[in-house]
Amino acid sequence: MPDWSDFRKEALYIDGAWIENSADHVEVHDPATGELIGVVPKAGRQEAETAVEAAKRAFPAFAALPAAERAKMLHRLADEIEAALEPLAELLTREQGKPMTEALGEVRMSAAYIRWFAEEARRVYGETIPSPWPNRRIMTTKEPVGVVAAITPWNFPSSMLARKIGPALAAGCTLVAKPASQTPYSALAWGILCERAGIPSGVVNIVTGDAGEIGGLFTSHRDVAKITFTGSTAVGKMLLRQAADTVKRCSMELGGNAPFIVFDDADLGAAVEGAIAAKFRNAGQTCVCSNRIYVQSAIYDRFVAQFSEAVSRLKLGPGTAAQTDVGPLIDARALSKVEEFLADAEAKGARIVCGGNRQQGLFFQPTVVAEATEQMNVARDEIFGPVAPVFRFESEAEVVEAANATEYGLACYFYTRDLGRSFRVSEALKFGLIGINEGIITTEVAPFGGVKQSGFGKEGSRYGIEDYLDTKYVCLGGLGMDA
Secondary structure, three states: OOOHHHHOOOOEEEOOEEEOOOOOEEEEEOOOOOOEEEEEEOEOHHHHHHHHHHHHHHHHHHHHOOHHHHHHHHHHHHHHHHHOHHHHHHHHHHHHOOOHHHHHHHHHHHHHHHHHHHHHHHHOOOEEEOOOOOOOEEEEEEEEOOEEEEEOOOOOOOHHHHHHHHHHHHHOOEEEEEOOOOOOHHHHHHHHHHHHHOOOOOOEEEOOEOHHHHHHHHHHOOOEEEEEEEOOHHHHHHHHHHHHOOOOEEEEEOOOOEEEEEOOOOOHHHHHHHHHHHHHHHHHOOOOOEEEEEEEHHHHHHHHHHHHHHHHOOOEOOOOOOOOOEOOOOOHHHHHHHHHHHHHHHHOOOEEEEOOOEOOOOOEOOEEEEEEOOOOHHHOOOOOOOEEEEEEEOOHHHHHHHHHOOOEEOEEEEEOOOHHHHHHHHHHOOOOEEEEOOOOOOOOOOOEOOEEOOEEOOEOOHHHHHHHEEEEEEEEOOOOOOO
């Protein structure tokens, strides 16, 4: 039976080889215990350039493979993920902190994205277009963009990479990945998985290290055709500015400020259950977590009471413990940020109903804050922690305006049993993802991506491969059709 440590690689994966000769290293700690898990190379521009060059060399042959061959490789890659489900999940939990049940779900989702795009590889269609000229025919074809640079975050270190590796390889692109320094092992494990699946050398490369140096190399390198980034809006803006000089194709999955709306005709029990799922998954450290919970006045007190009771039953602990519902925060900075949000809310009149306290290490109690208002920082900024502020509203028009009053537009949720309201509100909300009477809606078959300053581009679904393809127009003349 494989162990999680079998997938803990402490080397860069470049051109099908493991490279350890880095002058400096990054320590990786278990956020639940503070234990040192190990070290990975702190690479920079030179190593990133070597990886880009390897991807460039591998691109022509890989792009020329029949789509069916790439599909077979991706299916084998999904098989390898599923065969190592438990050790990969434990590795993820140890470096990231989330409960094992969530880590298992994330690794399963990684396999699902790879398998989905294995099938999409064979469905990259061109078309013929009716010609305005009798002696010419017009066609379009789809071609891979080239070398892709992928930058992924620490909160979903496996599935965020799956969303990029899957469509890139399905399209015929090659890829260089830069994972977050807090959680590099789940990304490096992809090198082992790619080897086992028979992915050719140079097609997938993984470089850990200095984010500024490696990101700067990606955005400036003439042989990188596309940047795909998941992370904060601030870093996304910086990458876009850097990539402008070489006019690279970019896709950005950035920050969120998700509203969760409960109308007075909602199924209250279902709304409480959905709010728990949407808020406290991964200790609130997801870009689609409910950041602002709006509850209509007629049911506000009942919702807060039931919600707080359910939240108080959540078990806080290390992700490796069987009964854990909520794990640690990723680092001390994240913990301090949560405390700052609570201090601001209390100073402006909010009431902490349950939780509200730091625990030993990086743990923070799941917390419910009642009587939240738009003047508080929790209304404007992404919390990224286990704190649920509950706002009161009166009318549908009022809450739609409040929900939309943010520069972000990633995810939104609302609960109602009124069919007409379901359509009215979903059409009025300016978000890329909307869950009606559901708190978790992410799936590989549906497009994931935001609007406004939450970014652009889609991951998953049939739309997810489009950002990795160029459309070529071919006009074929001299056919003598009028002879």
